[in-house]
Amino acid sequence: MHNHKKILLIALAICGQVIAQSPARVELVAVESRNPTRTIALPAELAPYLQADIEARVPGYIEQVLVDRGSRVRRGQVLVELSAPEMKAQTAAAEANLHQAEADQSQAEAQAAGIESTFARLQEASKTPGAIAGNELVQSEKERDAAQSLVSSRKAATRAASERLRVAKEMEGYLRVTAPFDGTITDRFVHPGILVQGGTHTPLLKLQQTAHLRLTVPVPESYAGHVVSGTPVNFHVSSQPGKTYSAKIARISGALDAQSRTMTVELDAYNKDGSLAPGMYPTVDWPVSSAEPLLLVPATSVVSTTERTFIITPLNGHAHWVNVRKGAAFGDQVAIRGEIKQGDKVVKRASDDLREGTPLP
Template sequence: MKKTLITSALLLSALVFNSCGEEKKEEAPVDDTPAIETFDLTKEKLSSQVSLPAELSGFRQVDLYAKVSSYVKELKVDIGSKVTEGQILIQLEAPEISSQLAAAQSRLHSVEAVYTGSNANYNRILETSKVEGTISKNDLDQALARKSSDYAQLQAARATVREIQVNQGYLQIRAPFTGIVTARNINTGAYVGPQGKGSDLPLLTVQDQKKLRLAVSVPEMYTGYLKDGDEMSFTVRSMLNETFKAKIQRMSGALDLRLRSERVEMDVINTDNKLLPGMVAEVLLPLNSKDSTFVVSKSAIVNTAEGIFVIRVKDNKTERVAIKKGRDAEDKTEIFGDLSPNEKLVKNASEELRDGTPVKN
């Protein structure tokens, strides 16, 4: 009986001790403020690149038409022919021009003879008039007028001959520059003439392929990162294992109203003729910031239906700040908004973090 009482007393004491311990544990304060990782906002220059489609074309290209209506007498070149500046490419024939030139030259000789006579007559009258009383003033004036009229007729006849000779020169179509013939749309004996009258298509197309133009349309958001002289690389589909270099030579300085982009041109030296006009190229445009901007990791940006924002920690509480995104480079993004350097931002932001959420230091 005595042993039983002692055991009961010990058990009761243990229960009382455990109960007191549990009460003490329940009374201990618990810190439920979440631990959120933050970082200091800093500025840096972000460098990235964007890939855009571009097109190669001949540095100089011209479509050749006939100036006068005529027939093709001789075709001296064909597609792929290499030509030099001034070389005769097509010899045309127009018999009526030869007849017009012969008639104009005949009239010129006639007018020259008339002017020679009137000029000689005036000179004789002028010499005679120096003796007082021999020639009246009226006769001298009439001789001068006849001489001036005949001289005007002579000048007109000469101009007519020159005009026909110029038209006759158009019967020889010459290469305007050194290049290669890339298109031919006529054959010997064909009737040709000015565009829309005898030739809807050009007779020949000549291109200068030793230097090519690489044209790319740069979207509006990237135009501020480019300037004359910037070097970039590009590839073409037929030689994917080879990379070519080019520098910006010309920028249009205005946006195309349809594409909302700026035309940028580069010159590509092509002395080895590896590249062909008309090839589609893939250009890598380097986008280097001129000034430092705020750059954060992509995990710090929250994109919701309400907008794009980052979460700032101010006075140990969260605060959403609306931003606009700039360029992306790997896992980093440019941001623009009401922000200041060295402010603390949440590194792994989420939509669940509402304004005013307490944050541990």
């Protein structure tokens, strides 16, 4: 009885060992062929879409600075007011000259109207023989022509005075320095009481458009041939960890920098929540696509040893090792090259434990 139990235990142990050594069912997948896209991390820089150093066009004393660093302004908004009394005096003198010119024109027009009326009466009377002296009509005509010439001269003087007043008012208007576009004042250089000289490239303020930004990316030469305008691209900034921003490719320089061998590409980024700022250095998830279809298999299908890199395919129901060259990874897949083609079956989870010629269950 004891021997029967011993034999039974040995049989069970052998059976269990056979079961344990039976190979698990091997999962096969097909080789794919497609043009995959992956992303690489590229450094970039954010810059304002528009920026300007706000300067005075005319000399004057700073009367008021109506904005400061951080002020959001609209196009046409007054930023700085200057004071220049001599300019106001010039405007007042131009206004007075215009009023005088208009009065002189009115007087000349009234005189010309009277002379024209007299000439018309004499001309009508001359139709009756002997009614007026022969040279009287000629003299009246000359007076009419002189009066008309004077009116023309007075009108020209009025136009000239009006133009001088327009220029004077335009120059006086430059005492109110306005914003050329919507944006944010990012720096201030002046205070009330300072004398500034117009046209000397001395900035009063710095204005930048921060709601719309330029994302500048230096794209390496090897990836520069597949940049497409309008492509959306994600990017990240260190000040907002975990947050993803999006921009679109808008401007492509089309030329490589001789030193860095990169091509500058600009993207439009919109700073809706104000969390981005010019001068930041984001990291861009730059999309890279292959120029021709690649053969792709799961990354777990490729086995690399010190001697070779291979995949395992079924051949007449047995494992067959096929040498390949491993390429770029695209998610959980990897590109390969070798004696393999689209649609061939490969072992999904391969290892060198599955030896050449091993039966595949």
